[in-house]
Amino acid sequence: MSRHVPESGLALYVSGDLGWWSRAAARMHLNGCESCRKRMEAYRIDRQRLRESAAEMPEDVDWDRLAAEMTANIRVGLAAGECVAPRSRKPAPLGWRPAAVMAGAAVLMAGAWWLNTPPMQTQALGRAMRAIWQGRGAMPRIGIEERGPVVSASSSGIELRENGSALAVSQGTARPVAVSVSMQGSASARYVDADTGQVTITSVYVQ
Amino acid sequence: MSSRLTISFLAIALAAGAQTLSRKIELPKDSPVTLVSADWGESSATPRGGAFLVDVHAGLSLRNSSQRRIRGVTLAVVAQEVTPGGKGSVSVPSLDVAPGDTFPVRIDLPLLRPLGAGAGPLVEVQLDGVLFDDLNFYGPDKLHSRRTMTVWELEARRDRRYFKTLLETAGREGLQKEMLASLARQADRPQPGVQMVRGRATNTDPEREVQFAFLHFPESPVQPTDGMARIAGNEARAPRLEVRNLSDRPIRHLEIGWIVEDQQGREFLAASVPADLNLAPGRSSQVFEDAALRFDQRTSIQGMTGFVSSVEFADGSYWIPSRSALEDPKLRRLAPPSPEEQRLAQIYRKKGLAALVEELKKF
Numbered sequence: 076m077s078r079h080v081p082e083s084g085l086a087l088y089v090s091g092d093l094g095w096w097s098r099a100a101a102r103m104h105l106n107g108c109e110s111c112r113k114r115m116e117a118y119r120i121d122r123q124r125l126r127e128s129a130a131e132m133p134e135d136v137d138w139d140r141l142a143a144e145m146t147a148n149i150r151v152g153l154a155a156g157e158c159v160a161p162r163s164r165k166p167a168p169l170g171w172r173p174a175a176v177m178a179g180a181a182v183l184m185a186g187a188w189w190l191n192t193p194p195m196q197t198q199a200l201g202r203a204m205r206a207i208w209q210g211r212g213a214m215p216r217i218g219i220e221e222r223g224p225v226v227s228a229s230s231s232g233i234e235l236r237e238n239g240s241a242l243a244v245s246q247g248t249a250r251p252v253a254v255s256v257s258m259q260g261s262a263s264a265r266y267v268d269a270d271t272g273q274v275t276i277t278s279v280y281v282q
Numbered sequence: 283m284s285s286r287l288t289i290s291f292l293a294i295a296l297a298a299g300a301q302t303l304s305r306k307i308e309l310p311k312d313s314p315v316t317l318v319s320a321d322w323g324e325s326s327a328t329p330r331g332g333a334f335l336v337d338v339h340a341g342l343s344l345r346n347s348s349q350r351r352i353r354g355v356t357l358a359v360v361a362q363e364v365t366p367g368g369k370g371s372v373s374v375p376s377l378d379v380a381p382g383d384t385f386p387v388r389i390d391l392p393l394l395r396p397l398g399a400g401a402g403p404l405v406e407v408q409l410d411g412v413l414f415d416d417l418n419f420y421g422p423d424k425l426h427s428r429r430t431m432t433v434w435e436l437e438a439r440r441d442r443r444y445f446k447t448l449l450e451t452a453g454r455e456g457l458q459k460e461m462l463a464s465l466a467r468q469a470d471r472p473q474p475g476v477q478m479v480r481g482r483a484t485n486t487d488p489e490r491e492v493q494f495a496f497l498h499f500p501e502s503p504v505q506p507t508d509g510m511a512r513i514a515g516n517e518a519r520a521p522r523l524e525v526r527n528l529s530d531r532p533i534r535h536l537e538i539g540w541i542v543e544d545q546q547g548r549e550f551l552a553a554s555v556p557a558d559l560n561l562a563p564g565r566s567s568q569v570f571e572d573a574a575l576r577f578d579q580r581t582s583i584q585g586m587t588g589f590v591s592s593v594e595f596a597d598g599s600y601w602i603p604s605r606s607a608l609e610d611p612k613l614r615r616l617a618p619p620s621p622e623e624q625r626l627a628q629i630y631r632k633k634g635l636a637a638l639v640e641e642l643k644k645f
Contacts, residue, residue: 223366223479225477226477227478228476229473230473237366242335242394246390252468253624256476256552257478259556272628273377274625276375277370277372279367280369
């Protein structure tokens with residue numbers, strides 16, 4: 076005796092949906108198997124009852140309208156779901172022209188900054204940004220050159236510095252024999268002529 | 283290759299930008315000096331940002347057209363009066379120019395002049411003052427050159443007198459020994475870099491107040507009695523000094539030398555603190571400068587010393603420290619010699635002892 080027909084095979088046999096070979100094999104088994112035949116009969120009865128209950132639907136049901144209403148209800152449900160769920164923004168497509176314009180503007184601004192902003196201010200801005208990034212509470216220390224014009228003196232000479240520019244006093248290769256700084260805002264360098272001994276004192280002023 | 287092209291382009295642009303300097307030498311009609319010649323050499327004006335960088339390298343020849351001997355001259359070199367970096371000055375002290383004689387003045391100054399600062403020459407040389415051998419002064423004195431040139435002249439007289447006395451008492455050997463010592467001191471004198479800015483810092487490292495110590499000269503008409511400055515690491519600012527007039531004459535100006543000591547005990551003359559005041563005899567007054575000094579980053583300021591370096595009385599007379607006061611070991615090591623001592627030392631170094639003796643005999 077062959078193997079029993081599975082439940083799904085019996086259901087498909089009743090509805091006539093089994094393939095030709097499977098159907099012939101099932102019929103051969105059902106002819107010889109009492110239990111499978113009883114279960115197949117049970118499926119047949121259920122199917123008959125479903126048809127009868129479907130036949131009890133009102134005669135004037137407009138199936139097309141019913142389908143349209145159901146579709147509309149599904150769409151309303153989807154729209155309501157969109158309102159409740161977090162929106163995922165769709166990235167706006169960026170054309171190459173606006174991108175090129177923005178890149179050009181950025182290059183122009185960087186060039187203008189490089190040409191016009193004194194290095195000291197750039198460094199100061201960099202320090203301030205680093206301080207903010209590192210979360211330091213206090214403001215960074217202000218460099219002396221960021222407070223205004225500065226006069227400086229060293230063994231090599233004197234100079235006036237402002238906005239990152241330096242005006243250095245120089246007498247060629249001659250080095251000053253003395254330099255001095257006055258707290259009222261000036262610096263002086265003293266040069267002695269090697270041949271005559273004549274002394275020349277050159278001064279620069281912050282104001 | 284591209285960097286070469288860029289450099290070439292910049293060089294061409296700079297060469298095109300640099301222009302011949304338009305200049306003017308302005309001497310008053312009654313000036314005691316007249317211009318004989320002017321060589322502007324490599325002077326140029328180059329655009330830099332929103333301004334011209336006016337690089338003045340000039341050699342002037344001036345004639346003493348007065349009837350008195352000239353001891354010093356100060357010229358103001360002005361590209362723009364009110365702009366920082368717009369003006370400078372050149373002084374020539376320790377002169378002895380007879381009436382009718384000529385003397386050279388060398389000008390080497392970089393200046394800034396804003397673009398569109400108006401018509402007229404890019405740079406103007408003006409006479410700020412002439413000091414004569416009788417200590418009379420001529421000139422507008424916009425840069426207070428009268429005071430500085432008078433102090434230099436008094437220092438010159440003091441030092442010439444000292445070296446003449448030395449020649450008389452210790453002979454040529456004594457003078458030679460002193461000149462060698464002077465040259466050695468000049469070579470050894472510490473001169474670390476210092477920066478100065480006017481105005482107050484708004485946020486710096488934690489500060490502490492440090493008291494001044496003072497060098498007292500017995501003959502000084504002014505006694506510094508108290509003083510402090512605010513110190514933060516390598517920066518000192520806002521010096522505040524209390525001074526008392528010990529003389530019987532009112533004082534209108536004084537200058538205090540400011541010596542700084544670092545963490546290794548090294549000392550150097552950092553700056554001078556000038557003060558205009560009206561200090562009656564026996565009264566005290568406060569000297570304050572809202573300015574800051576900054577030294578090398580490795581410098582930590584540990585101590586400060588002040589000394590009175592010059593005083594101007596209301597009657598126009600002056601006081602400067604005597605040669606014996608300058609024998610204080612600290613001052614001897616740190617204070618620069620007078621312009622006259624440096625001139626005499628250079629004559630000795632270049633031309634020898636005989637030339638120095640001849641120079642001392644002149645006046």
